[in-house]
Amino acid sequence: xxxxxxxxxxxxxxxxxxxxxxxxxxxxxxxxxxxxxxxxxxxxxxxxxxxxxxxxxxxxxxxxxxxxxxxxxxxxxxxxxxxxxxxxxxxxxxxxxxxxxxxxxxxxxxxxxxxxxxxxxxxxxxxxxxxxxxxxxxxxxxxxxxxxxx
Amino acid sequence: xxxxxxxxxxxxxxxxxxxxxxxxxxxxxxxxxxxxxxxxxxxxxxxxxxxxxxxxxxxxxxxxxxxxxxxxxxxxxxxxxxxxxxxxxxxxxxxxxxxxxxxxxxxxxxxxxxxxxxxxxxxxxxxxxxxxxxxxxxxxxxxxxxxx
Numbered sequence: 001x002x003x004x005x006x007x008x009x010x011x012x013x014x015x016x017x018x019x020x021x022x023x024x025x026x027x028x029x030x031x032x033x034x035x036x037x038x039x040x041x042x043x044x045x046x047x048x049x050x051x052x053x054x055x056x057x058x059x060x061x062x063x064x065x066x067x068x069x070x071x072x073x074x075x076x077x078x079x080x081x082x083x084x085x086x087x088x089x090x091x092x093x094x095x096x097x098x099x100x101x102x103x104x105x106x107x108x109x110x111x112x113x114x115x116x117x118x119x120x121x122x123x124x125x126x127x128x129x130x131x132x133x134x135x136x137x138x139x140x141x142x143x144x145x146x147x148x149x150x
Numbered sequence: 151x152x153x154x155x156x157x158x159x160x161x162x163x164x165x166x167x168x169x170x171x172x173x174x175x176x177x178x179x180x181x182x183x184x185x186x187x188x189x190x191x192x193x194x195x196x197x198x199x200x201x202x203x204x205x206x207x208x209x210x211x212x213x214x215x216x217x218x219x220x221x222x223x224x225x226x227x228x229x230x231x232x233x234x235x236x237x238x239x240x241x242x243x244x245x246x247x248x249x250x251x252x253x254x255x256x257x258x259x260x261x262x263x264x265x266x267x268x269x270x271x272x273x274x275x276x277x278x279x280x281x282x283x284x285x286x287x288x289x290x291x292x293x294x295x296x297x298x
Contacts, residue, residue, distance in 0.1 A: 004284075004285040005252050005255055005256075005282050005283070005284065005285060006282070006283045006284065006285045006286075007248045007251065007252060007280060007281070007282055008280065008281045009247065009248060009278070009279070009280050009281075010278070010279050010280075010281065011277060011278055012276070012277040012278070013277075053281075058246075058248045058249065058252070060243075061168055061170065061171075061244075062166075062168065062179060062180075062244060062246070063166070063243055063244030063245070063246035063248060063249045064244075064246055064248060065248055067179065068278075069179075069181055
């Protein structure tokens with residue numbers, strides 16, 4: 001018998017949303033210098049790909065860490081429905097005071113998903129574009145959630 | 151430490167059914183995966199081996215050798231097979247992505263003589279995959295259930 005194995009399951013979801021990287025406590029010039037074209041007044045959008053990774057014991061009766069019949073509707077309700085085809089800055093309350101960089105979007109999605117009852121959320125990974133990806137595993141030091149910024 | 155990864159594809163049929171559940175429970179828990187006629191996937195398997203390159207060859211493990219191991223241990227067993235009926239290593243288990251990944255780990259891990267098996271990643275579809283790794287000491291992860 002070899003060593004115990006660790007299993008995780010990753011599911012990919014998609015949502016499309018717009019955002020603007022802009023901080024109210026900075027001048028327009030500073031915003032432009034910091035965020036470049038991402039600070040464009042009218043916002044812009046992405047086809048985000050969201051990867052959600054769960055870990056936990058594999059139930060011998062089902063062969064599953066968690067049933068996708070539970071995970072899919074949970075992610076749909078907590079993230080896809082409130083984020084898809086939305087302007088993140090104005091339609092997701094957590095981004096009223098926090099810049100919706102994809103780093104912050106990762107942490108907010110992790111915060112929403114970590115209460116999933118059937119398994120542990122090990123990681124949230126977002127492809128903002130095919131070139132830019134971001135991931136968050138909840139921080140091993142226990143710091144979670146968004147920093148509040150100007 | 152260098153990690154090298156080899157990918158193979160295989161196509162197989164399966165369905166999910168636990169004989170200890172009633173027909174109604176099977177349908178409720180497994181949904182359309184419970185269809186007794188089965189269904190299939192094009193599985194994509196990524197196997198990662200970690201180690202230091204041999205100074206004489208510059209290789210952790212000759213990828214040709216890894217390719218042959220994957221062909222012999224995985225493709226020859228599972229490609230164009232029905233996982234419920236034709237793969238003895240899965241007998242008594244629901245052939246989920248998690249369980250298949252764990253079986254593949256146990257099949258190939260002893261065959262890897264250079265470097266160390268680092269990860270088995272099995273895609274059931276582009277949007278669903280399982281990762282199998284060795285439990286790190288005290289990492290508090292999950293041990294595989296099932297009969298083995």
